[in-house]
Amino acid sequence: MKNRRVSLADYVYAKLEEAILSERYQPGQALTELAVSQELKVSRTPVREAFRRLQQEGYLKESVKGSLVVETTARDMMDIYEIRLRTEGLATRWAAERVTDQGLAEILETIELQEFYTSKEDPTHIQEQDDHFHRLIFKHCGSPVLGDMLTALHRRIQRYRRDSVASQARAGEAAREHRAIYEALARRDAGAAEKLALEHVKKAREHIGAEEGHGIDPR
Amino acid sequence: MKNRRVSLADYVYAKLEEAILSERYQPGQALTELAVSQELKVSRTPVREAFRRLQQEGYLKESVKGSLVVETTARDMMDIYEIRLRTEGLATRWAAERVTDQGLAEILETIELQEFYTSKEDPTHIQEQDDHFHRLIFKHCGSPVLGDMLTALHRRIQRYRRDSVASQARAGEAAREHRAIYEALARRDAGAAEKLALEHVKKAREHIGAEEGHGIDPR
DNA sequence: TCATGCATCATTGTATACATTAATACATTG
DNA sequence: CAATGTATTAATGTATACAATGATGCATGA
Numbered sequence A, B: 001m002k003n004r005r006v007s008l009a010d011y012v013y014a015k016l017e018e019a020i021l022s023e024r025y026q027p028g029q030a031l032t033e034l035a036v037s038q039e040l041k042v043s044r045t046p047v048r049e050a051f052r053r054l055q056q057e058g059y060l061k062e063s064v065k066g067s068l069v070v071e072t073t074a075r076d077m078m079d080i081y082e083i084r085l086r087t088e089g090l091a092t093r094w095a096a097e098r099v100t101d102q103g104l105a106e107i108l109e110t111i112e113l114q115e116f117y118t119s120k121e122d123p124t125h126i127q128e129q130d131d132h133f134h135r136l137i138f139k140h141c142g143s144p145v146l147g148d149m150l151t152a153l154h155r156r157i158q159r160y161r162r163d164s165v166a167s168q169a170r171a172g173e174a175a176r177e178h179r180a181i182y183e184a185l186a187r188r189d190a191g192a193a194e195k196l197a198l199e200h201v202k203k204a205r206e207h208i209g210a211e212e213g214h215g216i217d218p219r
Numbered sequence C: 001t002c003a004t005g006c007a008t009c010a011t012t013g014t015a016t017a018c019a020t021t022a023a024t025a026c027a028t029t030g
Numbered sequence D: 001c002a003a004t005g006t007a008t009t010a011a012t013g014t015a016t017a018c019a020a021t022g023a024t025g026c027a028t029g030a
Helices: A008-021 A033-039 A044-057 A074-098 A101-120 A123-140 A144-156 A156-167 A168-186 A190-214 B008-021 B033-040 B044-057 B074-098 B101-120 B123-140 B143-158 B158-165 B166-186 B190-212
Strands: A058-060 A065-071 B058-061 B066-070
Touching: A008 A033, A008 A044, A033 A044, A044 A065, A074 A123, A074 A144, A074 A168, A074 A190, A074 B143, A074 B190, A101 A123, A101 A168, A123 A144, A123 A156, A123 A168, A123 A190, A144 B074, A144 B143, A156 A168, A156 A190, A168 A190, B008 B044, B033 B044, B033 B123, B033 B158, B044 B058, B044 B066, B044 B101, B074 B123, B074 B143, B074 B166, B074 B190, B101 B123, B101 B143, B101 B166, B123 B143, B123 B166, B143 B158, B158 B166, B158 B190, B166 B190
Parallel strands: none
Antiparallel strands: A058 A065, B058 B066
């Protein structure tokens, strides 16, 4: 894919994003440019670039002393599900209308891997493939605007989804729903694809809501 | 609001964003860090930060020689309207449920200004207030996730909206629609607010579609 | 004339030094 | 003892020097 050697700034960005999403850096924790640059053995310059990008994405926010890791609250997560409920069906519809045969092959491959890991009850790899499935749909929907937007939203709720997919029962359901969506895409059946995607998001939200105790609005 | 003096990086970012949105820097044009730093009489460091943020936002993309100004195509614009059709009603509904009296006062003020400039047929200030109205709704919807997302989408189609609002007939309609939305907010009538906002976006899209010749898909 | 190789230059990537700012703690003074 | 001023320090902001890379143009030779 990218033959260009990644810059240190990209490297730092990836490291920090990973650390934040995996919660090794906890919400509220302060990061200073100097501390990160020493930890990763680079100068402050690439660290600054990474900080700025993370701030723009909403993962970090400036504060008097260093930059704070921003929490994606349960409330933010529910908002994101509301947005996904209204837009992910559209992305899937467009994907059905526009996906290439090669794109379909990519999607099928990730589904088969997901099914394999589901049978092995391997949560880490299940989520990896689950994420990948959605990213592929977004990539093949033919709209960078919508695709990039949904990809970013997906990232932000990764930790909530991780807990959810870890449930073996839900993992099996999710894999079956993905395959149904794939089949609609392969038939170029836009209506079915949209409907199935909407249902899929609804189910995912219900499942997460149940785990998170969504009765309480923690705003 | 912000008592902190803006950094040069913020200044450069604002300058470049303005230049791109106003099309003083045209799509496809290459900008180099050195050229911009000399033009604005600052070092490359703040320029680099601004570049990175603009790249993250999708206004610039890296290329072999400098960074290219990215065009928001008519196609992107139509995609953005599709997204707005599905989400802006939600934001307005939430605003009706959550806006404070002070927020309502802010919104009313911008509407009155918009009406004033409409009566004066002053397109620049009309759009300024039109933008401001929408940003206020997004700010008061109580969801940073949804609000920031819609604000960014709005920005990206600014130039298309500019051409549209310049039409005096549409400007009057838009002002009336804004007032109707405001009144629904003031009554805390979430259902009406959502419906009116949806109608407003639909009308705006139709009007822009007519101007742009949306029959042709220029992808 | 055309291809090849080399020098040059433009541009970005990285490190580092210095400037600035704001918070903190401590001492001095009334 | 309280208030105020000041030195210290920790952090970011900015400029600049240098490195690395890849494009460009030109000269040379077949």
